[in-house]
Amino acid sequence: MSAIAETLLGWIAAEQDALVTLLARFVAIPSPNPPGDTRAAAAFLLAQLRAAGVPAELRAAKPDLPNIVATLGTGGPHLVLNGHIDVFPAGPAAGWTRDPFSGAVADGRVHGRGVADMKCGTAAAVATTVLLHRLGAKLPGRLTLTCVSDEETGGTYGAQWLLQSFPDECRGDCMLNGEPTAGTIRFGEKGTLRLIFEISTPGAHAAYTHLSRNAIRVAARLVADLAALESLVGEPPEGVQHAIAAGRGALDAALGAGAGAIMDRVTVSPGVIAGGVKINMLPGDCRLEVDIRLPVGLSHATLMAALSKILRRYPQARMTPVWTHSHEATFSDPAHPMVGILQNAAAGLLGGAPPQPVISLGASDAKHWRDAGVPSFLYGCHPNNMARADEYVDVAEYLHVLRVHALAAAAFLSGQAPFP
Numbered sequence: 001m002s003a004i005a006e007t008l009l010g011w012i013a014a015e016q017d018a019l020v021t022l023l024a025r026f027v028a029i030p031s032p033n034p035p036g037d038t039r040a041a042a043a044f045l046l047a048q049l050r051a052a053g054v055p056a057e058l059r060a061a062k063p064d065l066p067n068i069v070a071t072l073g074t075g076g077p078h079l080v081l082n083g084h085i086d087v088f089p090a091g092p093a094a095g096w097t098r099d100p101f102s103g104a105v106a107d108g109r110v111h112g113r114g115v116a117d118m119k120c121g122t123a124a125a126v127a128t129t130v131l132l133h134r135l136g137a138k139l140p141g142r143l144t145l146t147c148v149s150d151e152e153t154g155g156t157y158g159a160q161w162l163l164q165s166f167p168d169e170c171r172g173d174c175m176l177n178g179e180p181t182a183g184t185i186r187f188g189e190k191g192t193l194r195l196i197f198e199i200s201t202p203g204a205h206a207a208y209t210h211l212s213r214n215a216i217r218v219a220a221r222l223v224a225d226l227a228a229l230e231s232l233v234g235e236p237p238e239g240v241q242h243a244i245a246a247g248r249g250a251l252d253a254a255l256g257a258g259a260g261a262i263m264d265r266v267t268v269s270p271g272v273i274a275g276g277v278k279i280n281m282l283p284g285d286c287r288l289e290v291d292i293r294l295p296v297g298l299s300h301a302t303l304m305a306a307l308s309k310i311l312r313r314y315p316q317a318r319m320t321p322v323w324t325h326s327h328e329a330t331f332s333d334p335a336h337p338m339v340g341i342l343q344n345a346a347a348g349l350l351g352g353a354p355p356q357p358v359i360s361l362g363a364s365d366a367k368h369w370r371d372a373g374v375p376s377f378l379y380g381c382h383p384n385n386m387a388r389a390d391e392y393v394d395v396a397e398y399l400h401v402l403r404v405h406a407l408a409a410a411a412f413l414s415g416q417a418p419f420p
């Protein structure tokens with residue numbers, strides 16, 4: 001094991017209780033988005049960093065959406081750590097067996113909304129920064145920590161704003177993020193396209209079906225026709241194709257059978273439908289909201305061309321893409337050195353097969369770094385009850401994620417693998 005890795009693992013072992021308390025207290029400060037006010041949770045992380053002597057600052061595009069930036073060292077290479085502070089709303093309290101923001105440490109787990117997505121990963125990034133700061137002059141290269149607000153609503157005032165406003169500090173040569181990845185490494189993510197369809201017909205008395213098309217029936221037929229988009233295929237570069245083929249089993253194991261199969265497929269999910277006024281009135285309006293995910297190598301433009309052919313059959317439908325919440329698929333090189341470093345660290349710590357690089361089905365702030373040309377990778381915990389009641393993370397897994405991030409950060413900066 002490298003000398004730096006040995007030092008870092010020694011510190012983590014000695015300070016395990018305090019590191020778990022850091023996560024538990026972070027979870028106990030609610031930061032649901034919406035509404036997205038992260039001031040208290042950000043203040044907590046800032047205080048933790050400053051107490052450890054890390055020169056951390058708040059940068060905010062909007063006062064209630066503060067971001068934290070801290071840079072150590074001045075040389076190269078430059079690694080950026082990123083995590084988000086905001087979390088999903090808790091949902092109905094009745095579903096939870098504990099207070100959703102208890103931050104309780106019980107049964108070998110830390111409990112609460114947002115602990116998996118992604119306070120585990122953000123706490124690991126903060127702790128990694130504190131530990132690497134302690135290396136002082138022994139720290140090679142440059143490390144920048146970015147803890148952001150506004151991830152759950154797209155990152156406009158978080159990651160995207162930081163990258164645009166402070167490119168020298170926040171871009172780096174590589175970005176590492178601890179979103180839940182369930183034991184895989186994510187080197188890319190599928191694209192998103194949100195569409196709203198408004199269907200208008202004259203409407204009529206429900207008995208006078210000869211006078212008007214029924215907007216709900218038109219919408220139902222349109223939903224059925226949109227499924228044809230799922231047969232479109234992407235044309236990813238060869239290296240990405242190989243990684244996808246090799247990673248299908250790992251993604252099935254991580255997210256359930258079938259996940260690997262849709263890694264490189266279009267998926268269409270109508271999420272909201274609303275139409276009609278009364279049972280005996282033939283509806284003249286129906287509104288559909290549809291979420292489409294695109295594989296790497298299939299652009300919005302290609303999908304929109306296929307969509308416009310379908311829409312020619314629906315003169316009653318008006319389509320509005322929600323571009324503010326749509327994004328092309330992004331990827332980094334699955335053979336980038338950071339992938340090897342994460343594999344070396346994870347397999348060296350846990351034994352067994354190294355984690356596989358795969359494409360995320362969902363989106364993350366990594367897309368903003370990839371847009372800026374920065375290779376970006378994710379490694380984090382299992383998404384236990386993510387976006388549902390009783391979200392939790394195993395204490396052992398949190399500490400593992402922290403060890404991997406600390407070792408990987410040190411290895412990237414020093415050019416020396418943690419394990420031989």
Ligand SMILES: [Zn+2]
Binds near residue numbers: 118151180364
């Ligand atoms: Zn997340």
